Amino acid sequence: MARTTYQDLLDAGVHFGHLTRKWDPKMAQYIFMERNGIHIIDLNKTVVKLDEAATAIKQIVKSGRKVLFVATKKQAKDIVADYAKSVNMPFVTERWLGGMLTNFATVRKSIKKMSNIDKLTKDGTYSNLSKKERLMIQRERIKLESLLGGISDLNRLPAALFLIDVKKEHIAVSEALKLNIPTFAMVDTNSDPSNIDFPIPANDDATKSISLVTGVIIQAIQEGLEERKRDKEEEAEKEAVAAKTKVDSNEAAPAEGGKRKRVTADVEAEAVAPAAETEAEGSEE
Known part of the structure; x- marks a missing residue:
């Protein structure tokens, strides 16, 4: 079942592309027609591609990994930031720093620097600094936060x-x-979809369009998180049952062992008794 409908996409203006003179020929497969000098996106393909993307992203989140x-x-920026926060996912909405992924170790150092500044304000060191130093640190903290x-x-x-x-x-x-x-990306008629694994042909300029498509992706992420939580709970229940069964079997084992020892002793006693009687008869003769 599709996560959104053709009508929802139409109402949000997802079908409006760019001017025909600004188009990228690689988007031809997703274009339905031209109207008044503007390309119209084929929403039937958008529905299919959006559903494919949502299904794939759900599996990624279900495995416990993050989507940036x-x-x-x-x-x-505001729409995406609010949506990402709602599912506790990382986001970049101010400026993409070159090397944010390829030089991730250096980026982590900057993040650590930000957390160190926060520690200064908590342990009282910040209040012991001069006014100029506090102002410089504060400005740096604001910049890093953004x-x-x-x-x-x-x-x-x-x-x-x-x-x-x-x-x-x-x-x-x-x-x-x-x-x-x-x-995974919203790809408009002026963009190249060939480098995107899961392109979603859609208007990436209108706020309603952005909100609708991003909302579908967020819904898929929520489903993935809920299924992961449910699987963890079921696994914990199974482990608890297995542990209880093991304890019960360990408690029952000594009782069975004792019974076995008593049975063995009775058998040995029965075997010794005839031998003792035979010896007694021999001594009487």
């Missing part, structure tokens, strides 16, 4: 990227390609 959301364009605040909990490379406007986020796409990280 990337949207630095003005009309998308650039790296969305990935402060990302301890390792993400398992996938979800992008809005691959043309604008071309650096992120190229870094993901180098590291073989799968990419």
Whole structure:
């Protein structure tokens, strides 16, 4: 069953592409027609591609890995940041730093620097500094927060990227390609979908379109997280039952062993008795 309908996409304006003179020929397979100098996206293909992307991203999240959301364009950043926060996923909405993936170790150092500044404010060291030093540290903290605040909990490379406007986020796409990280993206008629693993043909400029498509992806992530939680609970229940069964069998084992020893002793006693009687008869003679 599709996660959204043709009508929902139509109402959100997902079908509006760019001017025909700005199109990328590689998007021809996803274009339905031209109207008033604007390309119209085939929403039937959008429904299929969106469902494929949502299913794949759900499996990634279910395995316990993270998806990094990337949207630095003005009309998308707030929408994507709010959605990503709702499912506790990392996001970049201010500026993509070159090497954020390919030079991840250095980025982690900057994140650690941000956490060290936070420690200074908590242990009282910050209040002992001069006013000028405090101001410099505060400015640096604000700058780091704006650039790296969305990935402060990302301890390792993400398992996938979800992008809005691959043309604008071309650096992120190229870094993901180098590291073989799968990419999911909204691709408009002026963009090249060939480097994207799961392209979603859609209008990447309208807020309603961005909100609808991103919302479907977030819904898939929520499903993946819930299924992962449910699987963990079932596994914990199985382990608890197995542990209880083992304890019960260990408690029953000594009782059975004792009974076996008593039976063995009775058999030995029966075998000794006839021999003793025979010896007694021999002595009487």
